[in-house]
Amino acid sequence: MTEVARTQGNSSEIERGKVAEVAALGTVLKGLFNRLDIPQAQYAHRVHLDKSAVSRYLAGRRLAPQDFIDRLVREVEEHVGAPLQPEAKEALRSQRLEALRVCNPDEFRLESLRDELARSRRDTERAHRNIEALHALLEKKESEVRHVSDDLTRLRLDWGAERTALTRAQEDLLRQLEQLRQDLRDAERLREEAERQTRELRDHVLGLEEELSRRRPEMVPLEALKDQLLSMWDEEDLPQAARDLTEAAWSRPLEEAAEMLRWLAERRESPEIFAADVARLRPLEDVLALAPEVVRLGPSRTRASWTAAVAARITERNAAVVYQGLLANGGPRAEAEADRVLAEAVGRVRSDAMAVALVTAALAGTATPRGPVRVALTLATGFRHDRQGLRAAVRLAEAGRFDLAGLVLAADAGRGSDHYGGVTAALRLGGSVSELDDTQVDVLFDLVTWLDDTAIMVNFTERLAAAEKPVLLDRLFSTMVRHGRLELLGAEPASEQLRHAVRDWRRSRHQ
Numbered sequence: 001m002t003e004v005a006r007t008q009g010n011s012s013e014i015e016r017g018k019v020a021e022v023a024a025l026g027t028v029l030k031g032l033f034n035r036l037d038i039p040q041a042q043y044a045h046r047v048h049l050d051k052s053a054v055s056r057y058l059a060g061r062r063l064a065p066q067d068f069i070d071r072l073v074r075e076v077e078e079h080v081g082a083p084l085q086p087e088a089k090e091a092l093r094s095q096r097l098e099a100l101r102v103c104n105p106d107e108f109r110l111e112s113l114r115d116e117l118a119r120s121r122r123d124t125e126r127a128h129r130n131i132e133a134l135h136a137l138l139e140k141k142e143s144e145v146r147h148v149s150d151d152l153t154r155l156r157l158d159w160g161a162e163r164t165a166l167t168r169a170q171e172d173l174l175r176q177l178e179q180l181r182q183d184l185r186d187a188e189r190l191r192e193e194a195e196r197q198t199r200e201l202r203d204h205v206l207g208l209e210e211e212l213s214r215r216r217p218e219m220v221p222l223e224a225l226k227d228q229l230l231s232m233w234d235e236e237d238l239p240q241a242a243r244d245l246t247e248a249a250w251s252r253p254l255e256e257a258a259e260m261l262r263w264l265a266e267r268r269e270s271p272e273i274f275a276a277d278v279a280r281l282r283p284l285e286d287v288l289a290l291a292p293e294v295v296r297l298g299p300s301r302t303r304a305s306w307t308a309a310v311a312a313r314i315t316e317r318n319a320a321v322v323y324q325g326l327l328a329n330g331g332p333r334a335e336a337e338a339d340r341v342l343a344e345a346v347g348r349v350r351s352d353a354m355a356v357a358l359v360t361a362a363l364a365g366t367a368t369p370r371g372p373v374r375v376a377l378t379l380a381t382g383f384r385h386d387r388q389g390l391r392a393a394v395r396l397a398e399a400g401r402f403d404l405a406g407l408v409l410a411a412d413a414g415r416g417s418d419h420y421g422g423v424t425a426a427l428r429l430g431g432s433v434s435e436l437d438d439t440q441v442d443v444l445f446d447l448v449t450w451l452d453d454t455a456i457m458v459n460f461t462e463r464l465a466a467a468e469k470p471v472l473l474d475r476l477f478s479t480m481v482r483h484g485r486l487e488l489l490g491a492e493p494a495s496e497q498l499r500h501a502v503r504d505w506r507r508s509r510h511q
Contacts (some may be wrong), residue, residue: 261274
């Protein structure tokens with residue numbers, strides 16, 4: 001039996017809405033424990049439990065499991081040298097069942113079914129013993145009938161009183177014999193019924209155990225948990241409050257977890273820790289379903305911690321599930337949230353190759369996304385050997401994701417104009433392109449040439465021209481000519497340096 005409901009133990013706490021049945025059971029257990037005359041910490045060590053768990057059981061703040069109660073009873077019996085009265089044991093079990101009925105009706109039903117199954121098994125055993133006794137009695141009566149029949153055979157010619165008495169005795173034995181056979185048939189029918197009921201109860205218990213094993217541990221109502229947390233905060237029992245919040249993050253039904261998050265945010269009681277615990281500990285489908293609640297909080301530490309926790313769980317295998325699940329569950333700002341989480345995950349990997357693999361896995365099967373701006377910017381920010389994000393763009397193009405590759409180049413172009421001076425941006429770009437091998441340069445220049453956003457194409461070309469890399473610029477112009485796209489440089493405002501570079505290149509080619 002798993003550990004179950006939390007509640008407070010003293011009378012004032014009960015009056016404030018705690019579970020009275022659990023508190024009453026705790027009072028009885030505390031009285032029983034006091035007979036051992038040892039500290040709780042020592043007893044906790046003896047039974048291999050955390051001392052805080054023992055304290056909560058005895059204080060009535062959490063429903064004690066049956067095995068804890070049974071162990072305590074055995075310890076007390078050994079200590080006092082005498083068994084507890086059966087009536088006291090039965091009353092203690094009934095009291096726990098009543099507390100369990102209030103805290104968790106499903107577990108109470110399971111416990112009741114187990115008791116019924118045990119009774120059914122005892123009935124079956126009694127039926128077996130009854131049938132064995134009837135068989136023995138039947139054999140005895142059949143032996144008596146045989147003896148009487150033998151006597152009647154010897155006296156069959158004697159019409160005296162002795163034969164009459166034997167005949168009556170035989171008839172009486174035959175009647176007894178028939179009654180025993182009927183009793184035996186009834187006993188066998190009862191045994192079959194008991195065995196059938198036992199099988200049905202066993203199957204029912206196993207099915208309910210399997211069902212409950214997939215559920216969360218039993219727990220007090222959410223409002224009672226809130227009251228407990230308020231008491232702990234007032235008493236500055238912060239470690240226990242943190243443990244209870246962590247357990248609530250993974251064990252509470254999803255709708256209660258969402259309500260708890262809202263309540264913590266309103267009270268400003270570390271909602272970011274609770275949100276991160278939900279993201280770390282719950283199944284991914286629950287995490288994704290909670291996304292709208294987190295997004296509704298707006299820019300905050302809570303959303304940042306939740307984003308970081310979700311991103312930490314993203315792998316190439318589940319990236320599509322997370323990204324597309326956020327798109328499906330994230331509400332009106334779904335794309336921005338999915339972009340934020342994926343960008344966080346991309347920033348955690350160690351190389352551009354791993355980052356591209358993660359992104360392509362996340363967006364597998366999707367059309368051109370409208371806004372993975374943060375993802376593109378993270379890729380463009382570059383890794384240790386990809387400061388401009390050019391390798392990432394090339395890898396994306398090689399993977400067939402020209403749309404994403406273009407976004408990376410667009411992000412890099414934005415960085416170049418916003419954060420660097422023109423010469424610095426040009427030198428950075430020229431150096432990054434020079435680090436690529438010939439195949440990668442070809443892929444990159446094809447990508448630049450076929451960009452739908454010609455303003456980015458112009459920006460890239462201007463920076464490459466300013467980098468004074470004539471060989472690279474010649475290869476880029478040649479690629480543009482080959483695809484009939486060089487004229488597009490004139491369709492966008494271009495720098496005087498670029499116009500001169502295009503004119504000089506054409507002259508050198510006698511164009």
